[in-house]
Amino acid sequence: MKVNRIRRGGWYGVTKKDHAARDVSNRYVNRDLSWLQFNRRVLEEAQDPDTPLLERVKFLSIVSSNFDEFMSVRVAGMIDQIKAGYQKKDFSGYTPSGLVKRIMKRTGELVHDQYKTYRELMRLLAKEGICCVSEYDDLNATQRAAMDRFYHDIVFPVLTPMAVDQSRPFPLVHTLGVYLAVVLRRDGDIDEEPYFAIVQVPSILQRTVQLPRRQNSKKLEFILMETIIKRHIHSLFTGYVPIAVHSFRLTRNADMTLNEEGAEDLLEEIEKELRKRRWGSPVRLEIEKGMHPYALEMLQEEFEVDDHVFVYDGPLDLTFLMKFAATLPGYDALRYPPVKPVYPKELVDEEGKAGGDLFAAFTKQDVLVHHPYESFDAVTDFVTQAAHDPKVLAIKMTLYRVSGNSLLVQSLQQAAEAGKQVTVVVELKARFDEERNIAWARRLEQSGCHVVYGLVGLKTHAKLLLVVRQESSGLRRYVHVGTGNYNDATAKLYTDVGLFTSHPVIGEDASALFNEMTGYSAPRDWKALSVAPNGLRDQLFRLIRREADNARAGKPARIVAKINSLSHQEIIDVLYEASQAGVKIELIVRGVCSLRPGVPGLSQNVRVISIVDRFLEHSRVFYFENGGDPEVYIASADWMTRNLTRRIELMCPVFDRKIRQSLIHLLELALRDNVKARELLSSGAYARVKGGGAPLRSQFEALKIEKWKVR
Missing domain, CATH: 1.20.58.310 (Polyphosphate kinase N-terminal domain)
Known part of the structure; x- marks a missing residue:
């Protein structure tokens, strides 16, 4: 079998003139x-x-x-x-x-x-006294003895050699697991066709193993698990001689195809699809450089991925580096200084106590919380207080991605056990979080919560929390609308904003939205919120076209949008129309952007930047000049087809003037970033922003704002 079309190195020059010219011809x-x-x-x-x-x-x-x-x-x-x-x-x-x-x-x-970057970083780490030993023979006698014992006592008992021959078909290879392909010959046989087997590198054990320190050395040395197994591979195949041992890794199709219409129980249908994911069709084969041709032939024949084989000069699956870098003790000088989120100052009482009477605070004023600079504890405390407040009658909440040990879920369980009406819309189809969400859904149901799995054909991506409370003046609704998930872990790593409000119009809309998600309510004529898939897209069209009309009339016209992705063709076309009308459009798009800015006659008034920095830019904030009377919105939705047509999303106006100004200030900070911002060129390439004046790094500048200073 001929092995061909294996992917190797080189940088694809998207900035080449011929390629740029061809791309600009496309809108x-x-x-x-x-x-x-x-x-x-x-x-x-x-x-x-x-x-x-x-x-x-x-x-x-x-x-x-x-x-x-x-x-x-x-x-x-x-x-x-x-x-x-x-x-x-x-x-x-x-x-x-x-x-x-x-x-x-x-x-x-x-x-x-x-x-190439990996090898450079390993060289720099070695200078700092952190060494990853790539060859077993580089260990000294003490280290070899320790690793031999470690293999015999810990590793060997969990390994399973899996032979491939006429009586034993190719075993199931799990997606994204690291395996060893082993080529063998029988001891004493030289001319026979080789034997083939695979061994999974156990994911239950840590990928990096710390070595004993060398005498009089301060260096920390590590070795990879697969290097240890390779050295001792003979122990798994007695009577055979290993000819070659190399790593490989398979990526399978992980997309689920759900028959939601025909499913009697959506939870059971998703569980069935999750089991089928193990046998998803092969998509990509990653192999170690120098793999034995016979092993490669066997893998390619089994997985039928001739065109999608990647050869790596280094260890496969570099995702292990995240845990390695995060847990390495004693090297804080090689990390960013820790950021301790502060409690929102509006929610700190006169005695300096955080999280006092939150209901009184939200009755008095709307409150914006900006993560990760401000603590997610404000959200958790709000749900906890609601769970234990005898005046609270009902709690309703959407859950898309939740952390592994969610205090929010525990508070919802306590509220239900206390007799409150608790309704939770759990999105079972949140990709790669399906199993965790199924577990949460079952726990919530066991506690007496009403759990809804969303609507057929739609993912529930809106971030919404509603608390209904009986007060002396009557029922009052308290609402939290967010741009990010109700996840305390990612709230420390992602930039997101959340709005607490008791505004009656937003509260009425929030109640109506939950009724739509849980019952048989017709789409509402929304008073404040804009909701996908029925109205959010059209509302965005109206807002953009209003700016275009204002520009044509000589009125102030400007759009600033901060989103994760922009790929909705109709939205892009309307933005092009607004640009041609004279609207100044500034887009802060972290990831995918299908709009081509700066093209004369099409998008000459559009600027697009992307910021990749310490925290993942995740908030969705929209600003419309509105002829000199600015409007600001926060949303759960990006400007993508899936968000606007196949998901339940919401966009919420910001009525409070001070909060509007805070959000506008954050947008302006991002637009002035000249350290971590890259600008999208009309060719489709990105170039670092080269601004004049002092360097400004928007995320670090946000840390300096008085509101978020550590007091």
């Missing part, structure tokens, strides 16, 4: 090629010498985890289209087959740079 940037540009920006953070060394190691890990999801979902979907014979071009001009070829080429070249 749109392909969303998947734009995503690769985003992952390139993440890699650039790993390459930035001004970023602390262990933080650079984390960014390198993120590049790998990003690729894993991209390949198992986006590329897997394209491969399914190719197999089905689908060859229609998307709005950016690509057929599935043409796009996959381009993606694989650019991915191979980006990964080449990733591993």
